[in-house]
Amino acid sequence: MTAGRLRYLQFGERGPKTPAFRLVFEGGSQLVLTEAGAKKRAGVWLLNPEEAEAELGHLGPDALGLGAERLGEIRSGESRRLHSMLRDQRVIAGIGRAWANEILHHAKLSPYARTQDLSLDDVTRLAEAIDVELRRGLELRERGANDKRTYRVHDKLGEPCYVCGSPIARVDFEEHTIYYCPECQTGGRVLKDRRLSRLLR
Numbered sequence: 156m157t158a159g160r161l162r163y164l165q166f167g168e169r170g171p172k173t174p175a176f177r178l179v180f181e182g183g184s185q186l187v188l189t190e191a192g193a194k195k196r197a198g199v200w201l202l203n204p205e206e207a208e209a210e211l212g213h214l215g216p217d218a219l220g221l222g223a224e225r226l227g228e229i230r231s232g233e234s235r236r237l238h239s240m241l242r243d244q245r246v247i248a249g250i251g252r253a254w255a256n257e258i259l260h261h262a263k264l265s266p267y268a269r270t271q272d273l274s275l276d277d278v279t280r281l282a283e284a285i286d287v288e289l290r291r292g293l294e295l296r297e298r299g300a301n302d303k304r305t306y307r308v309h310d311k312l313g314e315p316c317y318v319c320g321s322p323i324a325r326v327d328f329e330e331h332t333i334y335y336c337p338e339c340q341t342g343g344r345v346l347k348d349r350r351l352s353r354l355l356r
């Protein structure tokens with residue numbers, strides 16, 4: 156999903172001219188895969204059920220509907236920053252960098268918060284935020300909404316936070332760019348770029 160997109164096209168509906176992959180169904184509807192940018196990492200596999208199970212066996216439980224209790228168990232086995240835990244598909248499946256930003260903002264938690272430092276209340280809020288944000292995203296995406304309309308925090312540097320109106324900030328962390336609201340999430344503190352501070356040390 157970094158640059159790849161899967162689209163289902165009804166019969167007669169116009170789609171990309173040269174998709175990376177196209178599957179045409181009886182009746183003429185299509186499933187098309189495209190990948191933007193120069194880096195080509197998308198792939199298509201044909202697997203039988205046993206192979207599919209082996210292929211997906213490393214994935215954690217589905218993020219949607221995870222619940223506070225299960226999330227509480229998961230985070231007690233983790234010792235790292237929240238943004239990193241949420242994005243790890245082996246731990247929880249289904250959250251990418253953009254939704255990690257949206258979810259943490261909704262839960263009013265710092266992306267740099269340590270998993271082991273969360274209170275019970277924080278875990279409950281985080282579990283609720285995962286469900287609310289993913290449902291919101293699914294609903295919008297199913298109606299065909301683009302990134303700009305779907306995200307409220309991700310990729311919104313300098314734009315007003317939808318809760319408090321402060322400008323959204325950005326920090327680079329582990330190959331990813333995190334977007335957050337300093338007012339809502341970090342008690343007004345601006346997060347330091349971990350990669351930069353590592354280089355300067």
Ligand SMILES: [Zn+2]
Nearest residue numbers: 316319336339
């Ligand atoms: Zn805010």
